Amino acid sequence: xxxxxxxxxxxxxxxxxxxxxxxxxxxxxxxxxxxxxxxxxxxxxxxxxxxxxxxxxxxxxxxxxxxxxxxxxxxxxxxxxxxxxxxxxxxxxxxxxxxxxxxxxxxxxxxxxxxxxxxxxxxxxxxxxxxxxxxxxxxxxxxxxxxxxxxxxxxxxxxxxxxxxxxxxxxxxxxxxxxxxxxxxxxxxxxxxxxxxxxxxxxxxxxxxxxxxxxxxxxxxxxxxxxxxxxxxxxxxxxxxxxxxxxxxxxxxxxxxxxxxxxxxxxxx
Ligand SMILES: C[S@@+](CC[C@H](N)C(=O)[O-])C[C@H]1O[C@@H](n2cnc3c(N)ncnc32)[C@H](O)[C@@H]1O
Numbered sequence: 001x002x003x004x005x006x007x008x009x010x011x012x013x014x015x016x017x018x019x020x021x022x023x024x025x026x027x028x029x030x031x032x033x034x035x036x037x038x039x040x041x042x043x044x045x046x047x048x049x050x051x052x053x054x055x056x057x058x059x060x061x062x063x064x065x066x067x068x069x070x071x072x073x074x075x076x077x078x079x080x081x082x083x084x085x086x087x088x089x090x091x092x093x094x095x096x097x098x099x100x101x102x103x104x105x106x107x108x109x110x111x112x113x114x115x116x117x118x119x120x121x122x123x124x125x126x127x128x129x130x131x132x133x134x135x136x137x138x139x140x141x142x143x144x145x146x147x148x149x150x151x152x153x154x155x156x157x158x159x160x161x162x163x164x165x166x167x168x169x170x171x172x173x174x175x176x177x178x179x180x181x182x183x184x185x186x187x188x189x190x191x192x193x194x195x196x197x198x199x200x201x202x203x204x205x206x207x208x209x210x211x212x213x214x215x216x217x218x219x220x221x222x223x224x225x226x227x228x229x230x231x232x233x234x235x236x237x238x239x240x241x242x243x244x245x246x247x248x249x250x251x252x253x254x255x256x257x258x259x260x261x262x263x264x265x266x267x268x269x
Pocket of ligand 1: 006010020024079098119
């Protein structure tokens with residue numbers, strides 16, 4: 001059966017506009033996302049070696065450290081440019097989260113660190129999560145990331161954009177609708193509230209669901225300093241933002257202040 005269609009704006013964005021390969025290393029908030037995603041996932045991953053399916057794995061930034069930790073990683077992504085780069089890291093092939101070309105119960109871990117960002121339709125997000133449940137083994141781990149509903153408000157404040165009519169309207173639209181149409185800047189996107197992301201994992205059949213803030217409440221300060229100085233923020237500020245993310249974890253109110261959410265759950269059985 002043919003794969004579901006990817007929105008053309010998503011293909012164009014990742015093929016012609018944006019270099020996903022450097023997103024998590026070229027900026028301080030990207031590095032914060034990488035460090036925190038690693039430390040959160042490592043809390044839940046089974047001991048290596050285990051089979052990991054990295055769905056929407058992009059160019060393999062997470063696959064690289066997972067392979068380094070001893071996991072047997074297979075990456076699927078619908079963007080050919082990403083798959084070509086990821087092949088330098090692990091087994092990688094074209095694929096869509098909504099219809100995975102994988103056997104039932106064939107992976108110990110399934111990660112979706114990106115596909116839900118680009119599926120504005122709840123039915124399609126649930127389809128992607130149910131596919132992760134189908135290919136995960138009983139008791140296996142599914143980890144799914146979402147972009148925070150309020151991230152664009154913090155980002156465009158930090159970047160001093162909100163005085164412009166265009167950005168003010170765009171951010172107001174995201175706050176109102178939780179979606180972005182991908183007309184300019186970013187691509188077609190969906191923005192989650194923490195409880196909504198948890199509910200979607202449960203609706204897909206996952207149990208023991210927990211949601212974490214990835215970057216914590218201070219990530220946009222890193223962006224503001226980087227933009228204002230044209231240089232990476234001082235190490236002490238990066239360390240403070242990282243500490244803030246860790247300190248914020250027991251306080252669910254602060255989930256709304258982050259840039260990304262990471263939800264984990266177990267395949268039933
Ligand atoms: C922001 S990137 C994240 C890449 C990587 N997982 C990471 O966390 O750095 C989002 C990724 O989701 C992929 N993606 C978009 N729609 C998808 C879909 N329907 N199924 C699977 N992957 C998808 C994109 O091609 C892109 O590689």
